[in-house]
Amino acid sequence: MAARRKITLDRRKVVARILKDRGDLLLVTGLGAPTWDAAAVEDHPNNFYLWGGMGGAVLTGLGLALAQPKRRVLVMTGDGEMLMGVGGLATVAVQKPSNLAICIIDNQRYGETGMQETHTAHGVDLPAMAAGAGFQTTATVYTMKELNEAVPVLYEQSGPVFVDVKVSDAPQPMTLPPRDGPTLKHRFRENLLGQI
Amino acid sequence: MDISQQIVESLARNNVEFVTTVPCKQLGGVIEGVEAHPDIMHVPSNKEDEGMGLCAGAWMGGKRPCIIMQNTALGVTVNTLATLIQYYQMPLPMLISYRGELGERVACQVEMAVHTKALLDQLTIQTYHFHQPSDVEEMDTILNHTFMSRKPTAILTDSNFWGGY
Numbered sequence: 001m002a003a004r005r006k007i008t009l010d011r012r013k014v015v016a017r018i019l020k021d022r023g024d025l026l027l028v029t030g031l032g033a034p035t036w037d038a039a040a041v042e043d044h045p046n047n048f049y050l051w052g053g054m055g056g057a058v059l060t061g062l063g064l065a066l067a068q069p070k071r072r073v074l075v076m077t078g079d080g081e082m083l084m085g086v087g088g089l090a091t092v093a094v095q096k097p098s099n100l101a102i103c104i105i106d107n108q109r110y111g112e113t114g115m116q117e118t119h120t121a122h123g124v125d126l127p128a129m130a131a132g133a134g135f136q137t138t139a140t141v142y143t144m145k146e147l148n149e150a151v152p153v154l155y156e157q158s159g160p161v162f163v164d165v166k167v168s169d170a171p172q173p174m175t176l177p178p179r180d181g182p183t184l185k186h187r188f189r190e191n192l193l194g195q196i
Numbered sequence: 197m198d199i200s201q202q203i204v205e206s207l208a209r210n211n212v213e214f215v216t217t218v219p220c221k222q223l224g225g226v227i228e229g230v231e232a233h234p235d236i237m238h239v240p241s242n243k244e245d246e247g248m249g250l251c252a253g254a255w256m257g258g259k260r261p262c263i264i265m266q267n268t269a270l271g272v273t274v275n276t277l278a279t280l281i282q283y284y285q286m287p288l289p290m291l292i293s294y295r296g297e298l299g300e301r302v303a304c305q306v307e308m309a310v311h312t313k314a315l316l317d318q319l320t321i322q323t324y325h326f327h328q329p330s331d332v333e334e335m336d337t338i339l340n341h342t343f344m345s346r347k348p349t350a351i352l353t354d355s356n357f358w359g360g361y
Contacts, residue, residue, distance in 0.1 A: 028253070048256055052279020056249030059241070060280070063253020063261070066237060067214060087242045088249070095239060181284035185256065193258045 004123065005142045011105050011167040014147060015076070016041050018103065021151055023072075026064060026192070030057035030077025032112040034105050038076065039177035045191040049177050049184060055085030058102055062092050065100040065159075068192070072099050074154060079106040079120045079164075086129060092160050093134030101154040101161045102130070107169040115169060130162035137161040199332045199357070200225025203291065206335035207262060208235050210343070212289070214254035216240070216247040217264040222293045222358045227264060244269035248276035248288075255286050260343060266293045267352065268308040270315050277319060277348060287343045294325070294352040299361050316350050323350045326357040 015037040019027075027047045029035040035049045048064075050057055061075035082104050092100065108121035120126060127138035137157055141147050141164065150163045178184055197205070203226050207215065215230045216239045217223070231238045237259070241247045244265045251261035265273075270292075281288050295302075296309025316323045322345070324338055325331075335351075342349040355361055 050280070052283050053249060053252070053276045054279075056245065056252070056276050056280055059246045059249025060253040060256070063214070063239075063250040063255075064257045065253070066239065066250075067254045067257025067259040085246065085249070088246050091239070091241050091246055091250075185284040185286065188256060189258070192256075 005166075007142065007166045007168055009142065009144065009147070009165065009167045010170070011037055011107065012040055012172055013144075014105065014165050014167055017144070017147055018076070018151055018154065021155055023155070025155070026068065026071050026073045028057055028061040028064060028073065028075045030075070030081035032078055032081065033107070033172070034076045034078050035177060036172070036175050037105065040172075040175035043177050045187050047177070048188045051179060051181065054081055055088075057081055058085055058088045058092060061100055061102070062088070062095060062097060065097040066095065069097075069099055072101070072155060075100070075102045076105060077102075078111065079104055079108060079126065080110040080118045082126060083119055083124070086126075089130050089133040089135070089162075093130075097160055098158045100159045102163070103154055104164045105167055106164050107167050109169045126164045127162055135160055135162045139163045141165040198225065199329050200229055202332045203335055204229030204233055206339060208233055210260070210336060210339040212260045212262045212339065213237060214239070214251070214259040214261045215264060216250045216261070218242070218244055218247065218266070218269065220264070220266050220293045222353070222355070223264050223291065226291065230264075244273045245276040248273055248280055251288050252280050252284070252286055255288075260287070262289045262291060264291045266295055267312045268295060268305065270312060271308060274315070274319070277321075281348050282319075285346045286348075287346045288348040289339055289342045290348060290350045292350055292352050294354040297354040297356075299355040301361060312352065321348050321350050323352065326351060326353045329357060329359070331357060
């Protein structure tokens with residue numbers, strides 16, 4: 001288990017910092033708070049928000065990264081969502097997608113169901129699990145300085161990369177993106193693929 | 197050409213470029229065929245709900261997907277099927293080995309077989325049942341229909357179709 005340090009980072013500031021450098025990034029967000037965080041920064045046609053499919057964000061990102069090998073793909077999801085599909089890290093590691101980055105916004109809570117503790121609150125080390133699966137690049141971030149160092153890793157380092165950002169569990173206002181599934185799908189695909 | 201190869205050729209002919217699989221003895225020939233095919237990307241997964249996510253991502257990236265799985269997997273994919281594939285109206289052919297039908301030797305497999313069609317019906321998933329080897333001739337039409345309708349489609353392939361256990 002990893003050494004535990006004081007958690008102070010504000011999740012909205014973390015996500016805003018990461019997305020400031022997004023360029024032509026394709027972003028997949030896991031259901032719940034990471035989707036609200038991304039929407040709070042900016043509703044963008046290159047965002048694919050998951051409203052369901054709990055545990056499926058990383059795999060959706062992998063499918064997208066394999067289908068679009070020339071584009072950088074970032075999956076931003078929560079610790080609870082990641083834990084529910086943690087076996088998928090093995091599938092990612094075997095495929096070795098060089099264009100895929102995974103960033104966990106880890107508040108150690110299940111935010112959508114009443115802030116119950118997840119296993120990361122008890123020391124479960126997601127980057128160590130990713131490393132065990134075969135990820136060559138993993139990091140845990142506790143401070144803005146460490147985040148600034150991790151952002152180029154998310155965008156530029158040959159993937160797959162895995163960064164776990166420890167954030168405060170302080171509540172944030174809910175900022176909802178569009179919720180109609182086919183609309184979100186068409187918007188993303190048309191922006192990426194042209195008229196389809 | 198054997199029926200496994202006919203299925204692989206039909207997938208390729210219909211521009212299915214991304215196939216995810218979980219191992220199955222009956223579907224072994226198809227899985228080997230997609231692995232070997234130069235126009236098809238084959239991504240093995242650990243569990244079929246991983247496969248649902250993979251297929252959703254591939255479709256978002258512009259590739260026609262297909263998942264190859266056993267009917268027992270319906271039990272683990274219901275949530276991702278409903279809240280990912282169906283919520284976003286994505287097309288997805290599901291080529292399914294229909295274990296637990298006549299000729300089955302593992303009694304436990306029957307427990308999911310008796311729920312298979314009821315589950316698919318409850319999920320309003322278009323379902324086709326291949327029982328005779330000649331049923332494979334419908335593959336092209338089913339794939340075309342799947343991508344036209346932007347919905348998941350189940351193709352149940354039973355033991356008789358594969359020539360027995």
